[in-house]
Amino acid sequence: MKKTFYRLAAAVLALACIASPLRALERPITVEDIVKLEAFGRVSVAPDGRWAVYEKRDDYDTIPNYDHVQRAPWTIMDLWRVDLRAADPRPERLLPDEPLGLQRGDWSPDGRRLTVFRFRGDIYELGIVEVATRAVVWTGLTPEIPLKGAPVIWTSNDQLAAAVRPAGDLPLILQHFYEPKKRIAEAWARTSSGRERSRTVIEADKGVVRSEEPAAPQDLVLIEAASGQVRRTLMSAHLTDLVLSPDGRRLAVLASGEAMPLLTPMVQFDEPFRQRLTLIDLETGRSGRLDQVFDVAPQLLRWSPDSRALLAWMRGDDQAWSEGGLVSVDVAGRTRSWPSAVRPGPDIDILRGVRADWLDGAPILYGRAPGEDRADWHAIGVSPSVNLTAGLEAPPAVLMTADRGALTLFADGRQWAVEPGGVRPLGDPDLRLRWARILDPERPRRQGQEAERRAWSPALGSKGETLILAATGEAEVAGPPSGPASMRVVGAGPGAVLALEQKELVETLVLRRGDESRPLDAVNQDRADVVLAPTIPLIHNNAFGQPTQSSLLLPKGPIKGLFVPIYPGYVDDGGWYGPLFLTYNIRSAVMAGLGYAVLSPSIPADLPGTRDHAFYEESIGLAVDAAFAAYPELPRNRTAIFGHSMGGYVGLILATRTDRYQTYILSSSAGDMIGKWGEFDPTSRILTEVAPVSLRNHQGWIETGQGEIGATPWSDPVKLAAESPYLHADRIRNPVMLITADQDFIGTSQSERTFSALARLGVRTRMTTYWGEYHARWSPANIRDQYEQILEWLDETLPPETEGKGAQAGAPRP
Template identity: 40%
Template sequence: MTRSDGALAALIALAWLVAPACADAQARPVTLDDVLAMRTFGEAAVSPDGQWAIYERRGAYDASPRFDQGARSWWGASELMLVATRSGKPRPLLVAKAGVGYLLGSWSPDGERVLVYRLDGDRLEAGVVTLPTGEVRWTGLTPDLPITGAGSDWIDGRRLALTVRADASLPWMLRFDGSGARVMDRRWSETAAGRRPSRTVFDTRDAAVSSDELSALLTLVLIDSVSGATDVLAEGRIRDIAVSPDGQWLAVLKAAEPIPLVEAERNVQSAVLRRGRLTLVSVVGQGPAVSAGPLDVAPNLLRWSPASDEVLVWTRRDDQGWADGGLAAVGVDGRVRRIASTGLSPTGEGRTVDELRPIRADWLGDKVILYARKAGTSRSDWWGLDGERPVPLTVALARTPERLAAVEDGRALVFADEALWEMTAGGLRRLSSSKEAWSQGQADDPMKPVRVRATAPRRTWAAAAAAATIGVRSLGGVAAWQVRTPCAQGPRLRAASPTAAVVLCVDRGVETLSLATPAGLRIVDRVNEAFEDLVIPQARPIAHRDVRGRMTQSFLYLPPGLAASEVKGVLVQVYPGIADDGRRIDAQSLQSSLRPQLLTSGGYAVLSVGLPTQAESARAEMFEDFARGVDLAVEAMLIEFPELPRDRLALIGHSFGGYAALGVATRTDRFRSLVVWAAPTDMAGKWGEFMSQGRLWPQDGLTLNQPIGAVETGQAGMGDPPWDAVRQYADASPYWLADRIHTPLLLITADRDYVPMTQSERMFTALHRQGRRARLIAYWGEGHDNASPANIRDVYHQIFDWLDQTIGAGAVTSSDPGEPPTP
């Protein structure tokens, strides 16, 4: 560390300590414009040799080049920064270009190269940067970014396997929220021209669903990052790839024909809709590809043995359900070895294999282990599968982790019960002291594919965290090194190597990125410093009992500078199972949904209610339980803050919270206004309606099962299809209880939301038919949350305008209060 680096670190560390005390009378409340101008840090990675770190630095959100890609719109404002881990300041890895975002891929095993991506409008391109020169070779290839499996993997320090899109179209995750307007414009133009039919054909037979839209061709290529030469290894609907430890083989999982779903899989929200076929491809040209035969291979498990001679999968015959399948090891010689897991299920109780919940299994040397539960029980453990009878490995733990921190040499590192453990085929051995409380330091990255997140890295160390301390622990239990951080909210470990780690601290919106090494902590970058001088409303806990008589907490937010007696009204915000305690003060959190800290900017107090989840209530009693739970929270608030206006209450909710708010409104007229955004209103209607993305791109993601699963077995939990539970669906649908809603209602929806906008439209129509007061606001090109800064600003403006009319000063009471709701 240079003297100037040390001085900078000292000054910033001092600023952390004194910032709260320096707030003065000139500090102003945070505004929505402040939030939309926030910057943030994205992905980070440390080179395998620990010499370099690269991280994504994302510019001001409202300066992004486009906003039709949902939460990934920020990718267009991303630059890559390179910093040496021992000393020096960060510098751009690539030359910036207006409107182009640069994204981080993975390091080569030797740390000399790194895979990168550039996003330029509707074009995504892969490239390889060589360190330390910074020379970049752009491939001209459009990478696929799978949601479930890997789309890239390094063979060695020079060669890279990459799944690419032959037509150069954007990957599904970037089209999901964008480009739909252009697709529809093309289809409408074809109809207007009258020369060719413009239509999509959907088919279902024996619960196997398909369409006549052709999928984009995916190609697996081998890239020589030095010469630029490419070789095609495979083609088709490539779902996942994995390189063997010796670099000789590639396991390639492809999606094949549609699956006739068995009864147990027909209401699975993320059901596997196509067969999975596995082939093993020789990277060095040792004969033709090896096929696993006609076996149906599940997504999200593709794990090579340490000896590189077998790959572990979960498989079944085509005439079986997933529950009848099992683990198998497919050899490079084509043999399939069944692995007995008698009496164990790798899925949760009442669940089956699907696209988004991985099967967790691995190798301890030549032995296989599986995370599973015994039939008839709800607890899952890790089991050794060496013979006919599974051997429990983690039953001594109070709570078994589903994720392994590291695997190597027949041993695994596991964090559980505030301790670090070594797991072998013989059981567990505690490595950390009973005086220490360690947990896994590196959190899952939700942007990475499901299978990649679920697979433990092959290494002899793991990143660990204990309160404000982060460090590295080895398989022998030795604390290789550890560093204490000044993170008030706890450190977030973004990347690590045996000798260095990238640490993020988030404090009241200010993000500080540091490098931790055995020598100590060095601050390298910081964003949103202006938030140190802003007043952010703080959550005040309100203790009370819930509907089951248990103690719980709700949280009250007051507008800065206003006494409780001066607020315009109180917004009672609901979402079953979640009460916002104000700890998530970061860019992405503040920009999503409706945040209490921003709702107070309209002069309103906000009460975030602590409600039990819907799972605790029978469907016929759910709305009544919600209403009683809200009443208990409101009364506790008024006891503690009696000066708050009890006659100017509004109920507000987003998504399932909006659904709960509508349900409460069918049981009480206590509230003078309702604000409901992106909420289901008619469970039978939601059950049967396509998502807009499924209509646009059925070849990439038929979403037929998504609403079925969401309503039957997901959050709604109806349990049966509508025709088998007509009364239950009516009792759980605010639309069918619209005659009980007398409160003025603001409905907010969007045409790209996975909760169809027809859900809000039908509720609006029902209130119109009764002569009740309602307003419907529809946003175009938006999804479940707004992404466009203009639309984000507008939705708050619309909400405040509605509230001022209904509960603010001069609010007009509805001329038709209606009859009191029927009990």
Template identity: 30%
Template sequence: MRRLLCWLVAAILILQCAAVAARPYSLDDLLRHEDTGRMLVDPGGRWLLFEKYESHLAMQRQDRLSLGQILRARPYIVDLHGRGPARPLLDDDQPGTILLGFSPSGKRIAVARLQGGAFRFGIMLLASGAVQWWPYAPVHDGFHPVHSWLTDDRLLILSQRDDRPAAQFALDWPPERPMRERWDRTAAGALAVSISGSGRYLRDDGRSQQQLLMVDAVTGAAQALATGPFAQMQPSPDGKYVALLKADRARQPSADQMVREDDSFHSRHLLLLDVASGAQWEPCSDCSLPGDPRWSDDGAHIGFVADRNGRRETVMANMARHVVMSAGPVRSASLDGCRLSPHQDVPVAARASVTPTDENISFSVPMACTRPPAMPGTIWGAVSWHVGTGGVIVERPTGGVIRVPWQRPEAIVSVQSSDIGKGGAVALRISAASGRSALFLADQGKPRFLMAFNSFMRDVEPAIMRPLVHPSADGSPVTSWLVLPPGAKGAKGLPMVVIPYPGQIYSDVAPADQQVGRERFYTNAQLLAASGFAVLLPSIPMPPVLPDTGFDFSAALAPAIEAAIATGSCDPARLALWGHSYGAYGVAMAAVQSRRFRAVVASAGIYDLAATAGTFGRAMRLSPEEGLNVAASYAWAENGQGRMGVAPWKAPGRYIANSPIYQADRVNVPMLIIGADRDFSPVEQGEQLFSALFRQGKDAQLITYWGEGHVIGSPANLRDFYARVIGFLADNLAVKARAVPVVAAAAPAIPASSARQ
């Protein structure tokens, strides 16, 4: 009991807000931000494991931002039979280890570690804490399982066969080694060449291979059960079979049909393997799977959506009899059977595109499939809560309440829960408006404190977020958001920065990714507000295809801007734009259409829609044998955000009218153009726009960051990035921005602009 009281007191002290002066959110808060990752409970209910995402500053390499959920991950363990706090699972000084899954009894846990250039598989014996690392590189994408335990001593692993990085790592892997090797071969007089083909020259050889391995968890000895270009594995619930998706046949898009961004260069074929006998079976050899298969709960059947001979259909295979049945899609959802998706089992935000017609068609097969297909782990859900005497009162989904100690009525923005095992035990994650949060374990007794996150942010005063309900340019009612500096609730005449992302429609709930408790490295409204700017996040409905005369982005922005000005908080004479990625394209178009803005910042953008379509990108250029996803870049322009509807040669006028580079003579506002050499949005696009302005003697700056991708992430580069953006905006909007406390670096000297003069 005394130990319990000690831990509760510690939790209260950590969560308590001392009487300290509030301060604005800063870039250091962003870089130091901590979070939680996956959470697993062993089958016996004894051990709870979870990943803590350490500060970005703790990453081994700062040029791999997209791998942050691996490089920042540090696993912790909690004894559910004890009362102590969480403790590190491994005795190492660096993060970079993720949790994969428990063995059937919970005796062992599979993990994976990214260290240096190697991604390796490991197994820990929980009783002793001993871990063994094996020379197997799991094919990990964060969404699908890479292993399957057969017994406590045997498991299956989908592993890379050679030293080449897996596809999910290749996009963020530094290119120096393969480039240097090829340059050195040329320097020595040897051959260094890459070959791509189309039509009868189409190639599908030379792709990296993966292996399905059966591994002895004690000795590490492995037996290869299957080898091929496997993209993922799905074990059956009973462990008898494994479904392997092969990406092994090159294909090209139809010249007469619109392509989608998630159309792959390789067809995806299903290979089924009997674990005991090693027998292999392709239930539909002439089918390509646009989505992922689903197993029946008993493992006797597998169902999937298939594309065959130009027709999309559902297929169900009987594993014992090797019998296949198929049927077409239906227009309404069926309550019976197993629902199938024509998309891969990844979150919608991670998918490249969703064709609207896909959502109106349902696919199902007559089998039960309640088991989730994705990787095991925590599923957080919002719960009802209120602040009561002495803490936070959380309503259990199954009835009753949980009282969590939380001293001082600090503003709380969310409470989430996750069912973690038998007996009604749940994990609770409570997040405060300041950005700090805490993790609790609640069973039938009093809540147990596990860990605090971002305690250094306890004195942060976030920006004020105010909804603006207004009609859009097409007349439909929408909600935009006005973000004001901390403590500036009644401020008047603030300079305003508009951050548009065409097609983004906000709800009546404040945008989660613009809160101080989130990790937004680009167009961060909290950092701008902390620097003294008002920030507008406009909802901008977009048509499915842009007009041949060019879409009027400035007119689409106008309703939200007028609604913000009507509050009295913003100065209509001091407006600026900042867009990132597709948002950069949008602000560049607005810059050629309107003179009401005094500064425009465009980062990681595309400014010539036709010139972007078909470009390879760094990873594809270095390894074309891994797949020429040319269709994806064309689809971005045709069917994706570019909204052109057709290929460039079918409507060249439409592409020109909707590309700011061809209207650069109409830009009459200072522009700050930012790019990076590893960005998949070609850095040449920013150079082209800058050169067009340079050719005319217009006010512009081009900033290029080296070793960065689509989002600037290395600390020194990020500080310079925000210092330059804030300094540029302050210079052109004639304000004294508070850049030093927000960015922790003085803004670089910027010549006075002609607009300010």
């Protein structure tokens, strides 16, 4: 652990140097930089404001192994604590006797204890730390890591409820990446020995898909915080979510019920099992079901402030999600429907999460009323419903705070109180603010869509100051003005804010309170000489004839070509999302550092007409035209299209329609929609217990999800063929490089089919397959190689600047 201490000391000593106006010799970012980045993780302040705890990750390429892909960095994470009441607060390791591999959990209500997790090899374990003494109790329990709900919650200052796995069993999300390789090796070994059978079995009947070896259930247990011992097992089930009532008396438990048949149309992300709700009285241990049978949508379980009722989106077993509605259930299990014409969206949006809360004993819902062209917050406990946010320019999809029935939201540069008749502005009308919403990438989706149950929230002022906004609108200064524009609030508590200040690759964790801004720690200070290419906004009209904004990065020095990463609905605006974001996939900042101008085009999505192939072509072409018009020095005949995932699919469509762009690099690119509809992903082939989920995601992507084709292979094969660029490969003229991986859920067979077609047609093509990798590259060696492959391909397939015809749009091929 000496290395860790030396690094912290070096970080603190370097803080003054980082802030100095004197810069070392500047240089562009390289691939080697991104595989050696350190990073801060999540930051949290105790409810009483005494302690802050933060995660800090070592160099990325020091990870022992990358079997757990995006969660492999957990194995080199450490936890640090800061005493915010100390006169001279300094970070110190929270658990100095523990090796790396630690994550923070949640605080007890009084802020005395913190749940933590240690992840090493095939062990993922729940622990409980008394933060002041740094004493830790390891429970020997493996908590589940659900993506939709909370796995571990405090029921009091001295007790937790947790969904735990069978002994020696990793959480499902960690098994998803690690277990297939292990099981495949074991299966091959059994066949090799000739003494044991080696096969999997999956079957379906009446639309219900079953595995021979279904997933094991979890136990819902109560744990004594002081000892880490299990007090009581409340139930065993496939648990989805746990929510505690505000008074701490009752636990709402969402768990899987009966298996669901595959439906038409298939909805991406739908559950393979009915979701049933149980209410448990923690004082008596008694549990009760609802007075009616409902299927409950995940992502919304909201207790009323008085703990008398729970709000959820429910449907009958014979209904689509869009045919359901808000239903409340009281503590006796009695249900009440809240009918309304306001709708949160189609089935897939409901599964992503209905946004609703309580106001004056009745629900409010974020959605569209008939005749409205945008979503607003509506009070639906009255008839007709009342549009509460009609007067706002941009109503938010998430509420800000919920404290004892008082709701606030942030919109149009200020804070508002939500009241039965509408919204009322709070605070100084001349104070222009930005909501400093703290995002937690590991937090379950349901929690990330709810208002925080507290009476304050952090914000940023127009002069760079950090503020704590009370629910009354009063603003307490928690940090001086003139904070950098790149400052990002990552933790907050009563009277204090922790923020990351970014300067190129260097991030500094800063404590801000009153008129003080105190640096605590830093990462990547040994790369302070790296300069990232600035992002230039590019204003132009989109394919609808409306103003839009693409973005452009220009390298220092000669421009090797124009690199155009495409993805519908996303523009790389240069926002800083932390060092880890730079490491995986192909990033604009890195390509600019390697000498290419990078254009991220605005391609509108999720609107009528935006799935049309001609719309994709026109949207990309308009952005390229705007870049050439604004910067005539760009080489017009050296343009490369890059696409990953949905972007790879659109890129392949583009290649069948125009020869304007000299070369294509397409990663995880689907091309055959009929094949994709019925294909298993590699994980579900060997982990057959997840096959019901895999089938829904693949078929749902085609029918109602991102693909939005709305057809099955037998209902409309002509439509699926029209949406399959693989079947139009004879129209492709220019070189195409394909990148795939054997564990990617977009199967290697998709790239293999396109490669086979282009090879037969005589088109220049290359396919690079990465082994043991998934939808992105995580091994440092593979990250390096992927950039090398791309640079080599660009060198080989982009013509010399004096040749080619790329200045003007090529003739489209319908």
